[in-house]
Amino acid sequence: MKRMNIAQVTWVENISPNMIRVRLQSETIREFPTGIEGGHLKLVIPLPEQNEKAFGRFLGGFGVRKRMRTYTVRHLYRETGEIDVDFVAHGDEGPASSWALSAKVGSFIGFSFPGHPKLKRSRSEKYLIAVDMTAFPAAAAGVEALPAHAKGDFYVEILSEDDVQPINAPSGINLHWIIKSSANDETHLVNAIRRYPLSGEESVFIAGEFETVGALRYYFRQEQTYPKDQLYISSYWKRGLIEAEHKRVKTLVA
Ligand SMILES: Cc1cc2nc3c(=O)[nH]c(=O)nc-3n(C[C@H](O)[C@H](O)[C@H](O)COP(=O)(O)OP(=O)(O)OC[C@H]3O[C@@H](n4cnc5c(N)ncnc54)[C@H](O)[C@@H]3O)c2cc1C
Incomplete structure (x- = not known):
């Protein structure tokens, strides 16, 4: 430990x-x-x-x-x-x-001492990010460290319109705030990402609730067969489970 x-x-x-x-x-x-x-x-x-x-x-x-x-x-x-x-x-x-x-x-x-940041640098400096509020700190810090010429789209699922936060992102990163319609609505973020016109060059960062992340993991890995080295996909919590229980379920699917 x-x-x-x-x-x-x-x-x-x-x-x-x-x-x-x-x-x-x-x-x-x-x-x-x-x-x-x-x-x-x-x-x-x-x-x-x-x-x-x-x-x-x-x-x-x-x-x-x-x-x-x-x-x-x-x-x-x-x-x-x-x-x-x-x-x-x-x-x-x-x-x-x-x-x-x-x-x-x-x-x-x-x-404890922290681990390393998780946003993978892309050779093309293109990024696609989709997170909920638990993963916003990780994604936002990653985006703020990108070079000024980085480009891409950053989708954030928030619980209310007042949860929009300032972020010091490069000007080529477009922010999209998606407001959840109900506490257990997992569809909005998934649909937004499924509609996204992927070029195949993006470094992809997906993190948040287990069900949403699971749907997007399936989309990128099975449907898109997206290069694994351009993907960070991780669930940060699961509805109804405490962290240790979520971790056990996560190891079975990740
Ligand atoms: C790598 C990583 C980084 C993380 N960084 C952050 C961060 O910076 N900020 C942050 O807020 N979270 C972050 N999380 C998520 C956080 O660890 C979990 O939300 C954790 O379960 C919170 O612990 P708790 O004691 O509040 O609730 P727990 O005791 O773990 O769970 C109690 C109940 O609350 C529910 N629950 C847990 N989280 C949420 C939530 N977000 N919304 C609604 N219900 C919830 C559970 O499903 C359970 O029913 C991160 C997770 C990971 C894996």
Whole structure:
């Protein structure tokens, strides 16, 4: 298991009705490599009754995995040892969402060193991206790191029109905000991508809810026989399952 550290919350902001930005600070974050934005990391959510000392002991013991969830580095501020993590606020059923909803300056959380960003660079600098709000931080950070001449289309499925966020994308990347008609409507994003005029040169990045991602995985792999080295397709969560259960199902299909 990755080594876990403790970070303090230095800022909390509701960046849209369904997304909370939490800024985390730790000396360890100063060691994160530059360009790590868009990489994912593990967070360990404290139990409500734990103070920081008890949480520190908990991080080294059993039961940690039950409180571990996967999130993304949205921004890195190396000089101050801070990162922004953007949480979809999907209620208090899950420990991570519930923690973010009540996080305040001085709250604490466990975190691991992040992995590498996932958006694959395309030789032609053409991109097709389709994500929901959980994968928006990974995709947006990837797009913001692209060269100014990059081109392509970036589809984002959001829960309400007020969930549109600013993004510093190259001018050749067209943003398309797709508003879900209901919580379990999985068709809009799939239909938009199925209609997309693929040139075959795009680097494709697809991530979000299991069913949507599954439909698009089938489309690219089976129907389009799209080159595997130009594809990143990954489900980030599954309706009705906690993260560990989703992970087990995911390994059967990915
Ligand atoms: C590589 C990677 C990067 C990720 N990055 C981010 C990120 O930056 N921001 C982010 O918000 N999420 C991100 N996720 C998704 C996040 O890990 C899951 O949504 C996770 O299940 C949330 O944990 P939880 O404790 O809130 O809910 P859990 O305890 O895991 O689940 C409780 C219930 O909530 C449901 N649920 C989980 N997520 C959602 C959701 N988004 N909407 C509605 N219901 C949900 C579950 O189906 C379950 O019924 C990422 C996932 C991966 C694999």
